[in-house]
Amino acid sequence: MSELDKIIRGLKSGSVRMLGRAITLVENDDPRSQTILENIFRVTRPGYRIGVTGPPGAGKSTLVSRLARKFRETGNKIGIIAVDPTSPFSGGAVLGDRIRMNELSTDPGIFIRSMATRGSLGGLSRAAQDVSELMAAMGMDIIIFETVGVGQGELDVARASDSTVVVLVPESGDSIQAMKAGLMEIADIFVINKADRDGAEKMKIELEMMLHLRTPRDNWTPPILKTVANDGQGIHELYDVINHHAGHLKSRGILDTKRSERMLEKIRTLVAENLQEKFWNQTREVYLQKKLDDLMTRKISPVRIVQDLVEM
Amino acid sequence: MSELDKIIRGLKSGSVRMLGRAITLVENDDPRSQTILENIFRVTRPGYRIGVTGPPGAGKSTLVSRLARKFRETGNKIGIIAVDPTSPFSGGAVLGDRIRMNELSTDPGIFIRSMATRGSLGGLSRAAQDVSELMAAMGMDIIIFETVGVGQGELDVARASDSTVVVLVPESGDSIQAMKAGLMEIADIFVINKADRDGAEKMKIELEMMLHLRTPRDNWTPPILKTVANDGQGIHELYDVINHHAGHLKSRGILDTKRSERMLEKIRTLVAENLQEKFWNQTREVYLQKKLDDLMTRKISPVRIVQDLVEM
Numbered sequence: 001m002s003e004l005d006k007i008i009r010g011l012k013s014g015s016v017r018m019l020g021r022a023i024t025l026v027e028n029d030d031p032r033s034q035t036i037l038e039n040i041f042r043v044t045r046p047g048y049r050i051g052v053t054g055p056p057g058a059g060k061s062t063l064v065s066r067l068a069r070k071f072r073e074t075g076n077k078i079g080i081i082a083v084d085p086t087s088p089f090s091g092g093a094v095l096g097d098r099i100r101m102n103e104l105s106t107d108p109g110i111f112i113r114s115m116a117t118r119g120s121l122g123g124l125s126r127a128a129q130d131v132s133e134l135m136a137a138m139g140m141d142i143i144i145f146e147t148v149g150v151g152q153g154e155l156d157v158a159r160a161s162d163s164t165v166v167v168l169v170p171e172s173g174d175s176i177q178a179m180k181a182g183l184m185e186i187a188d189i190f191v192i193n194k195a196d197r198d199g200a201e202k203m204k205i206e207l208e209m210m211l212h213l214r215t216p217r218d219n220w221t222p223p224i225l226k227t228v229a230n231d232g233q234g235i236h237e238l239y240d241v242i243n244h245h246a247g248h249l250k251s252r253g254i255l256d257t258k259r260s261e262r263m264l265e266k267i268r269t270l271v272a273e274n275l276q277e278k279f280w281n282q283t284r285e286v287y288l289q290k291k292l293d294d295l296m297t298r299k300i301s302p303v304r305i306v307q308d309l310v311e312m
Numbered sequence: 313m314s315e316l317d318k319i320i321r322g323l324k325s326g327s328v329r330m331l332g333r334a335i336t337l338v339e340n341d342d343p344r345s346q347t348i349l350e351n352i353f354r355v356t357r358p359g360y361r362i363g364v365t366g367p368p369g370a371g372k373s374t375l376v377s378r379l380a381r382k383f384r385e386t387g388n389k390i391g392i393i394a395v396d397p398t399s400p401f402s403g404g405a406v407l408g409d410r411i412r413m414n415e416l417s418t419d420p421g422i423f424i425r426s427m428a429t430r431g432s433l434g435g436l437s438r439a440a441q442d443v444s445e446l447m448a449a450m451g452m453d454i455i456i457f458e459t460v461g462v463g464q465g466e467l468d469v470a471r472a473s474d475s476t477v478v479v480l481v482p483e484s485g486d487s488i489q490a491m492k493a494g495l496m497e498i499a500d501i502f503v504i505n506k507a508d509r510d511g512a513e514k515m516k517i518e519l520e521m522m523l524h525l526r527t528p529r530d531n532w533t534p535p536i537l538k539t540v541a542n543d544g545q546g547i548h549e550l551y552d553v554i555n556h557h558a559g560h561l562k563s564r565g566i567l568d569t570k571r572s573e574r575m576l577e578k579i580r581t582l583v584a585e586n587l588q589e590k591f592w593n594q595t596r597e598v599y600l601q602k603k604l605d606d607l608m609t610r611k612i613s614p615v616r617i618v619q620d621l622v623e624m
Binding site for chain 1: 346349350353354356367368483568571572575576578579580582583584586587588591592600604607608610611613614615616617618621622
């Protein structure tokens with residue numbers, strides 16, 4: 001049996017070790033990962049995808065751990081994908097995640113994996129989605145994306161998720177910053193974590209005001225919860241609200257729409273890759289290199305070069 | 313004369329109003345923007361591009377304003393591009409930027425523009441670069457990209473810049489967060505702003521330690537400066553260090569390499585768009601819509617659909 005067959009069989013029979021190998025292939029953008037995804041496609045159930053995002057230091061990791069345990073209580077199998085921007089230090093798993101991984105990994109119903117993004121445009125969104133498909137094929141019912149930072153990565157993860165939870169802390173600056181960072185647009189649920197600190201209520205009121213200005217989406221007004229993830233306060237409420245949001249999406253057909261949009265996105269990405277692979281043959285690469293000097297001295301423009309390449 | 317001709321002529325003769333119109337076309341991803349870029353390509357000098365990035369609330373806007381005035385002292389013309397993630401509230405220019413715009417706009421040698429990113433993958437990088445080309449065509453010597461947040465957007469702007477300045481504040485959490493956010497990899501220069509607050513020296517020491525672990529790039533060790541942008545402290549030093557970095561890049565041919573990489577990136581993007589535009593004709597779009605149900609019930613996989621589409 002080939003290595004690839006072993007991985008595919010392993011995934012279907014629930015081997016965590018083979019899941020790890022498959023994820024590595026996805027992370028390395030290895031073409032074999034697409035063969036795996038193709039082979040498990042029919043047996044994959046969709047799984048429910050939750051994105052947890054917010055500024056660094058908001059306590060997302062602790063919150064996600066607590067939430068995962070809560071979902072476990074009702075017998076769900078959980079996959080956690082912690083997305084880190086590329087960092088040569090972390091190699092895809094920073095210290096905190098390693099500690100947490102040990103803490104949660106005693107439970108065979110929770111699988112946790114840190115992923116680096118390799119800094120490529122759209123790389124995060126795509127790799128994270130591919131990994132979530134692998135996890136869904138393994139029978140995981142709930143898949144949680146956790147991202148560090150504020151920016152494009154969050155938009156990507158929001159797109160990959162059914163419910164997006166935005167975590168803020170009273171100290172993370174005024175709510176204007178959250179607005180500037182585009183978090184208002186992606187949140188289905190707001191969590192003010194470390195809510196035992198000063199300013200939590202003030203932040204809640206500010207967020208409520210800003211939500212009134214927001215264009216409504218999916219017929220849903222994002223609730224604002226207060227939590228203290230460290231001692232478990234508010235986790236049950238968060239769990240309830242996520243289930244409520246999931247029910248809302250399902251009953252209105254919005255969940256199906258989200259899922260089909262993701263499938264179409266995947267198809268468009270595969271098409272784009274296919275076209276570019278075929279286009280950039282030896283002849284065209286050589287031509288481009290030959291024109292580099294003229295390009296740098298602005299004798300020939302990028303648009304003109306593209307015309308030449310297309311007509312080749 | 314057509315509207316387009318008017319804009320092109322206006323850019324060449326330094327009309328700020330026409331620059332504004334051209335930027336709007338770029339932001340809206342209007343195909344005419346590429347025609348404009350094509351027409352100004354030969355007259356455009358490269359300009360020196362500085363990226364300023366870091367977490368929300370680090371005081372980037374104030375720092376950039378001070379820096380712009382410093383560069384003005386030696387007769388440079390300055391363009392500032394403040395990149396915001398899409399926000400329906402801001403419409404591309406949040407309150408703070410409006411205030412600042414008024415403050416700086418009394419100087420005809422400084423042009424400042426806020427841009428929204430529209431949340432599209434790679435949209436930020438591309439639009440910001442196109443706008444910087446417009447500014448360079450207008451004769452601007454220094455172009456400063458300023459971005460809000462931490463994430464993919466920052467990586468994009470780092471790619472578009474010759475010198476990348478990462479701004480942190482003592483309160484922005486420990487340096488581990490900066491590391492997690494991938495800022496260590498993109499920084500050419502570190503600025504600890506609001507350095508009159510507690511923890512500035514501690515942060516500097518931590519950053520120095522982490523820089524020792526970093527794989528060196530461009531034969532350059534990022535200096536770490538302390539500033540208090542509000543009262544101008546450290547701005548002169550920052551100005552000197554940026555000039556020093558620019559000299560370093562020029563003398564070693566690294567600047568030319570960066571510029572040619574950006575041109576090649578631009579060509580590859582244009583090719584990708586061209587290919588996709590031709591590919592997604594009516595027939596293929598209709599086929600895709602017809603297969604949507606089978607896709608959702610997982611009777612046919614994305615890979616199989618792509619194969620069918622390609623063979624059409």
